[in-house]
Amino acid sequence: EIVLTQSPGTLSLSPGERATLSCRASQSVSSSYLAWYQQKPGQAPRLLIYGASSRATGIPDRFSGSGSGTDFTLTISRLEPEDFAVYYCQRYGGSQTFGQGTKVEIK
Amino acid sequence: EVQLVQSGAEVKKPGESLKISCKGSRNAFTSYWIGWVRQMPGKGLEWMGIIYPDDSDTRYSPSFQGQVTFSADKSITTAYLQWSSLKASDTAMYYCARHTVPGTDHDAFDIWGQGTMVTVSS
Numbered sequence: 196e197i198v199l200t201q202s203p204g205t206l207s208l209s210p211g212e213r214a215t216l217s218c219r220a221s222q223s224v225s226s227s228y229l230a231w232y233q234q235k236p237g238q239a240p241r242l243l244i245y246g247a248s249s250r251a252t253g254i255p256d257r258f259s260g261s262g263s264g265t266d267f268t269l270t271i272s273r274l275e276p277e278d279f280a281v282y283y284c285q286r287y288g289g290s291q292t293f294g295q296g297t298k299v300e301i302k
Numbered sequence: 303e304v305q306l307v308q309s310g311a312e313v314k315k316p317g318e319s320l321k322i323s324c325k326g327s328r329n330a331f332t333s334y335w336i337g338w339v340r341q342m343p344g345k346g347l348e349w350m351g352i353i354y355p356d357d358s359d360t361r362y363s364p365s366f367q368g369q370v371t372f373s374a375d376k377s378i379t380t381a382y383l384q385w386s387s388l389k390a391s392d393t394a395m396y397y398c399a400r401h402t403v404p405g406t407d408h409d410a411f412d413i414w415g416q417g418t419m420v421t422v423s424s
Contacts (some may be wrong), residue, residue: 196364219369227408228408230410230411232347232411234347236311239399239414239415239416239417240339240347240399240411240414241414242396242402242410242411242412245402245409245410245412250325251412253408258362282345283346285349285410287408287409287410288408289408290361290363290364291337291349292349292350293339293346293347293348293349294346295346296346296347299389
């Protein structure tokens with residue numbers, strides 16, 4: 196079973212700053228099968244990125260995904276107040292799994 | 303509007319059975335795999351598995367195989383998650399979600415239900 200490890204656990208940043216979130220897989224993951232979600236308190240998750248780097252419908256271009264093999268990154272170029280949330284990576288295809296999440300909090 | 307609407311919060315006792323639902327608008331449901339995701343209080347997301355309502359084909363996570371049952375009634379565009387004997391450790395928010403691309407079981411979830419909170423307590 197592939198395990199996804201996200202780091203850091205918590206990222207403390209100010210609005211306007213750049214956020215870089217990491218997702219590392221225990222085995223190589225096809226880039227086609229890596230997604231990122233955002234979850235705010237009391238809300239369902241929202242799909243941000245699929246296929247490692249494709250933005251979902253309606254997602255602002257300040258969100259970008261990259262990576263391949265075992266190392267993937269979600270970058271938020273300039274944090275807006277509404278971007279402070281928890282972010283999860285997900286490997287899909289076959290048995291799916293989520294990372295444990297990274298919380299982006301206001302510094 | 304493309305949406306999934308889940309049934310309301312439940313409070314149950316250990317050992318009781320439960321079936322929660324996820325109803326989709328027709329264009330949100332037909333030909334799509336529907337998944338279930340657990341989120342225990344204060345914790346992360348856990349993939350439970352998926353069901354294809356068109357023929358009720360299912361895929362379960364090994365962690366949930368034998369613990370829950372997925373079913374669906376495509377005539378009313380509704381998927382179900384059920385337990386035969388609840389435990390306190392089943393206390394969690396449960397989300398249904400739809401795969402992005404019709405017909406494929408290898409996909410991200412683009413449409414999510416609002417979640418159903420299940421509380422199991424004596």
